[in-house]
Amino acid sequence: MGVNQSCRSPVFDEDEEVSFDHFQILRAIGKGSFGKVCIVQKKDSQQLYAMKYMNKQTCIERNIITNVMRELQLMQRLQHPFLVNLWYSFQDVEDVFMVVDLLSGGDLRFHLQQNVRFKEEMVKLYVCELALALCYLQRSHVIHRDVKPDNILLDEHGHVHITDFNVATEITASEKVTSMAGTKPYIAPEVFQSFVDGVSGYSYAVDWWSLGVTAYELLQGARPYDIHSSTTVGDVINIFREQRVCYSSNWSKGMTDLLRKLLMKDPVNRLSCWSDIQNCPFLSDVNWDAVLKKSVLPGFVPNKGRLNCDPTFELEEMILESKPLHKKKKRLEKSRNKHSNPLPAHIQTSLDTLRDEFIIFNREK
Structure with missing residues (x-):
């Protein structure tokens, strides 16, 4: 999934809201009932994170959008050394994104x-x-x-x-x-x-x-x-x-x-x-x-020489996923220039409400 990066970090306006464009997608590492997870690198700081993303239409159809929004609101106010902390949240026309601490040691x-x-x-x-x-x-x-x-x-x-x-x-x-x-x-x-x-x-x-x-x-x-x-x-x-x-x-x-x-x-x-x-x-x-303070050393240290998760997530994203994340920009560009079939009214209404009520979050601000 990775794409070669320029050695020069891009410069973003400090008043600009964080978005999908601010991150380099590196690889898929997991999936759950509510979405998928990949490793990303923030382009300006080079900091690594885990990014969870959930398709908005799917969440609405499965009637779980309330759970997603509640999780986001909760994580926006929580921060602790032994939690996986939220750093950024944003959306685009397809997905809701949560960017959190990257824990490389596996579960x-x-x-x-x-x-x-x-x-x-x-x-x-x-x-x-x-x-x-x-x-x-x-x-x-x-x-x-x-x-x-x-x-x-x-x-x-x-x-x-x-x-x-x-x-x-x-x-x-x-x-x-x-x-x-x-x-x-x-x-x-x-x-x-x-x-x-x-x-x-x-x-x-x-x-x-x-x-x-x-x-x-x-x-x-x-x-x-x-x-x-x-x-x-x-x-x-x-x-x-x-x-x-x-x-x-x-x-x-x-x-x-x-x-x-x-x-x-x-x-x-x-x-x-x-x-x-x-x-x-x-x-x-x-x-x-x-x-x-994490100054007590654990008796078990995860293997740093390998990814501590199931490698099939990467293959599924590359081969089986119909809308792979690393092709999102090209896909969205094509959709802007192509007439798409209208969605059912209740789905479109929910998408419009989510777009308008979603709270963008940046813990650094």
């Missing part, structure tokens, strides 16, 4: 599939870094609702960062959420119960349950409960009622105690806030200032 799911052995001290540091991120989200009144290895990216030094806020939600201090969201094996018991009774609701503690499931999976190579995407809600509730979590005798008493506190079925008793973290004996020796 934890990739490394689990590569049979990386995550030792206890490594997982302890991950829990500490992710706890700081979750405490920040809690202070910002945000529930992520999809913490899992797939949504935890490593930087080049091995520090963890939470990504993917497309099902995150904002709440007030005393508010409860009742809607079902997330990935079943990582969803807390109270979410399923709320879905069944429609009244009990849930809050920030659901993210800490997901953290517990993730930490357990990193250590054990399997999740604490045998729950899958195809498992029915009724079966999940029965599993929580009948099954007990098995903790390895190879883990330290402190780690087992921490996991037990994260995997408490009753959210009232679950470790789920900063005061709980501070009072956890296993974490009493942690230098939290050093963790926040």
